[in-house]
Amino acid sequence: MSLVIYIIIMAGVTYLIRMIPFTLFRREIKSRFFKSFLCYIPYAVLSAMTIPAIFYCTGNFYTAAAGTAAAVVLAYFGFPLIVVALAASGTALLTGLIF
Amino acid sequence: MQSDKKSDCAICTQSLCGVALIAIFLEICYYYVYIMKGTMPLKSQFLKGMSHGIPIALGYLSVSFGFGILAVKSGLSIMAAVIISAANLTSAGQAAGVTIIAAGGAYIEMALTQLTINLRYALMALSLSQKLDKSFTPGKRLIASYGITDEIFAVAYSQPGKLSPTYMYGMILISFLGWTIGTFLGAAAGQLLPKALTDAMGILLYGMFIAIIIPPSRKSKNVLTVVVIAAVISILFKYLLPSVSSGFAVIISAAAASLIGAALFPVDDEEEKA
Numbered sequence: 412m413s414l415v416i417y418i419i420i421m422a423g424v425t426y427l428i429r430m431i432p433f434t435l436f437r438r439e440i441k442s443r444f445f446k447s448f449l450c451y452i453p454y455a456v457l458s459a460m461t462i463p464a465i466f467y468c469t470g471n472f473y474t475a476a477a478g479t480a481a482a483v484v485l486a487y488f489g490f491p492l493i494v495v496a497l498a499a500s501g502t503a504l505l506t507g508l509i510f
Numbered sequence: 511m512q513s514d515k516k517s518d519c520a521i522c523t524q525s526l527c528g529v530a531l532i533a534i535f536l537e538i539c540y541y542y543v544y545i546m547k548g549t550m551p552l553k554s555q556f557l558k559g560m561s562h563g564i565p566i567a568l569g570y571l572s573v574s575f576g577f578g579i580l581a582v583k584s585g586l587s588i589m590a591a592v593i594i595s596a597a598n599l600t601s602a603g604q605a606a607g608v609t610i611i612a613a614g615g616a617y618i619e620m621a622l623t624q625l626t627i628n629l630r631y632a633l634m635a636l637s638l639s640q641k642l643d644k645s646f647t648p649g650k651r652l653i654a655s656y657g658i659t660d661e662i663f664a665v666a667y668s669q670p671g672k673l674s675p676t677y678m679y680g681m682i683l684i685s686f687l688g689w690t691i692g693t694f695l696g697a698a699a700g701q702l703l704p705k706a707l708t709d710a711m712g713i714l715l716y717g718m719f720i721a722i723i724i725p726p727s728r729k730s731k732n733v734l735t736v737v738v739i740a741a742v743i744s745i746l747f748k749y750l751l752p753s754v755s756s757g758f759a760v761i762i763s764a765a766a767a768s769l770i771g772a773a774l775f776p777v778d779d780e781e782e783k784a
Contacts, residue, residue, distance in 0.1 A: 421603070461741075
């Protein structure tokens with residue numbers, strides 16, 4: 412098993428997944444149903460990726476839950492991405508000192 | 511022994527200073543652009559793309575730091591970690607890929623894992639392909655498609671109007687820099703950081719996802735419903751069907767939730783786009 416081949420497969424598959432729909436699909440999509448589907452999919456993907464994985468990402472449920480709570484509150488009030496992400500991490504770090 | 515420890519410490523300190531400096535620099539750029547935005551419109555689409563990409567790059571800098579740590583822990587060299595980041599530009603897929611490399615998995619397993627975890631990019635690419643302006647020739651699409659990530663998609667998609675190639679290039683370039691530089695610094699210094707810190711950094715990526723999901727969910731009850739349905743199905747997979755790989759679970763959850771959303775709350779043109 413060669414590292415170079417692993418990396419070529421990884422990068423090749425990932426690129427094709429992005430490139431084929433982006434390049435070959437040139438017509439405007441007319442179907443209202445399909446348009447709605449495409450409109451919802453990014454939020455649905457991110458939601459499914461985040462929950463429940465976020466509660467396991469620090470190796471400690473309590474610190475992860477505290478970080479999640481901080482992120483949800485700040486995101487609700489519309490803070491920028493980086494502020495929300497760093498606050499989540501900082502909260503997890505601080506609660507890690509307690510639990 | 512003594513000198514080893516010293517040089518380790520030096521690398522660690524240097525790298526941390528490096529991260530801090532880059533972060534501060536990007537932060538200043540961000541606020542500069544933020545302040546100037548009101549007074550003068552950004553003429554260059556490339557610069558506009560770069561400025562919109564700065565928060566993404568900052569997030570990537572810290573998230574890919576975690577990937578660098580993981581890659582070196584899995585036995586890869588610093589250079590291999592950086593090459594993987596530069597060639598893939600994807601978080602979850604790279605993390606899974608490194609695990610497979612470490613375990614000596616089959617090539618077909620690598621291909622299928624990347625396909626399932628990253629299939630969401632196909633859907634995002636499809637959505638984004640509807641928003642491109644006329645100057646997006648097939649050649650330019652070939653280049654820009656390299657940079658379709660969750661965050662770049664989210665930011666680009668939320669822009670009013672059509673997207674130009676240079677705007678996308680600017681956003682992709684700065685995100686690429688954040689991602690590869692963060693990987694390098696993480697791979698070089700991560701092992702020397704205390705475990706409590708690297709553990710806490712594990713939540714960065716998810717924190718960013720939350721920051722993307724919540725504001726549109728607050729604005730639109732329909733988006734909120736879809737988000738909740740996706741989360742509930744994802745939880746069911748995790749606890750009731752743990753044998754389904756996480757990549758497949760995400761795809762099925764997201765597709766089911768979006769189909770339900772499209773059936774119950776069809777979107778009128780240009781409405782709902784948060």
